[in-house]
Amino acid sequence: MGVRFDYDYWGNQDGGKNNAKDETTEVTFFMPNGVLIIQTYSVNATLQELKADVWEEAERYPLYCHLGDKSMYYFSAMSATSTGCCELNDESKRLFEVQPLFCMFRFVEKQVSVNNKLINNITTLLGKTLSEKTLKNPEVNDFRTKMSYLGEEIANKRAAMNRMERIAYQYPPKLVTNKVLPELVKKRIVNGDFCVVAKSADMQVTVKIPCKATPDEVIKRILEKKQISAN
Structure with a gap:
């Protein structure tokens, strides 16, 4: 069965102009x-929320274990209002403001060169390069160099x-x-026990855990209670 695309989807949306807060896609x-x-x-959701x-x-x-931290990636999409792929580093923008073609996004791993692109954007706003503003101040240059090395090291x-280290x-x-x-x-302790509520997508269980229990013991009791409840 084929899927029908609305090629002028964003042109047909209000994006919050006419009480379209409940508009979803x-x-x-x-x-x-x-x-x-x-x-x-919602079409008013920001990229950060997405x-x-x-x-x-x-x-x-x-394959979740093959994903890095979300801060390591940026959005890439084809815009309905321009040609070619766009790198979206400003995650405060709303979905309607970005208007991705067919509402498709791709996550791309950040490279060190992304910092240079941000500097170029700042240069455009300032009307002059950052080096022109800081070249005469050795303290600023030294600080920027050290912070750049520190950022790359981190x-x-x-x-x-x-995965465990990221967690x-x-x-x-x-x-x-x-x-x-x-x-x-x-x-909150009753006879030396805590009442712990464990929630998952399919079940919620409440178990009594000794106040001196280790994390492994807590997990074991929760799994045992879930198994009993499932049966």
């Missing part, structure tokens, strides 16, 4: 790991992280400074 994402994801979004949501959705698809370290970086563990439980926490 299907957006197709070509992920860097070869996976195709199709989601429905990226955050599709990266969360990608966790439910195969980017290279993050790019070399495996630990994005969600660092919160460790207590001593073994004494605060009074607020003690009030």
